[in-house]
Amino acid sequence: MKVTDHIQQAAGKTLFSFEILPPLKGQNIQSIFDHIDPLLEFKPAFIDVTYHREEYVYKELDNGLLQKQVVKKRPGTVGICAAIQNRYQVDAIPHILCGGFTREDTENFLIDLDFLGIDNVMALRGDAVKNEIYFKPEKEGHAYASELVAQIQNLNQGKYLDEELLNSSATDFCIGVAAYPEKHIEAPNLESDIYFLKKKIDIGASYIVTQMFFDNQKFFDFVKRCREVGIQVPIIPGIKPITTRHQINLIPHRFHVDLPDILLHEIIKCKDHQAVQQVGLEWAVSQSKELKAAGIPVLHYYSMGKSDVVHKIAAAVF
């Protein structure tokens, strides 16, 4: 079922959803099931599965020269989505990127998803390959998520890359896109970022999922600005519980979001790992309760392998 239909059917009740990462290559899918099983109690409306593009690693040869190798450390996005839908009858949402995909790759990926009965896709640009500063699209690929949304939307109208295909069948994907309450790192300012977000919606995206944030006011202000420029679709907040002390530096570095002073000081005061987890948990619960009280349609958790923490949050909120 489409995310937008889930929201409509919920008729004002806040839904629960979460995101998982495919396991590292070499591990099996049981770790994913072990992660999902306890969270089923809260009836997730959908489960997102991230996509991880290739990375370049350098292997030293016997002669001392370095050989560049392309590796994909977390393959399996499509297979995991199929397994989730098959095993749990819960909607699985694969993330799909511009990075590393030609238009042809994208079309073939979408055909697989359509055949698997997947109704939603999260359309993203992706980041630069590790060790490179700027994102580079494939020669025959997309430079921005808006172009990817346009290709999915074309397929939804039965327009394939080969315009001469006869009697082609239209897909019916509900398209989600990303947004950043604290601005995407490359955007010159929030206004410009929201301008391009609106473009993704105008082209055909039906809902938005945000980057994590730790200050609800930033989310509420962001939603207000989006509504002011005419973005009407559901805006789903992404929530990440802090689980380690190290994350107070890692999260701002990797995701370009701020931690509020109070949260920071509470974490710094902690004597051990368990105390940090408790602070992170309480913060996420209080964020969630406030968002739920504000009538937000879905709370989406970045579980990052910590299903026990997300379970505790969901138990307190749903």
Ligand SMILES: Cc1cc2nc3c(=O)[nH]c(=O)nc-3n(C[C@H](O)[C@H](O)[C@H](O)COP(=O)(O)OP(=O)(O)OC[C@H]3O[C@@H](n4cnc5c(N)ncnc54)[C@H](O)[C@@H]3O)c2cc1C
């Ligand atoms: C909810 C969520 C899920 C994610 N899942 C994944 C995942 O599974 N795998 C992964 O690798 N990454 C994932 N990411 C990270 C994402 O790929 C990066 O943040 C990436 O840098 C931007 O992706 P985007 O889709 O927001 O890009 P875009 O919407 O293309 O925007 C990228 C930047 O370009 C600007 N921009 C957009 N259009 C134009 C234009 N026409 N001209 C000039 N500037 C423009 C925007 O303002 C922004 O600064 C996720 C992010 C979020 C928030």
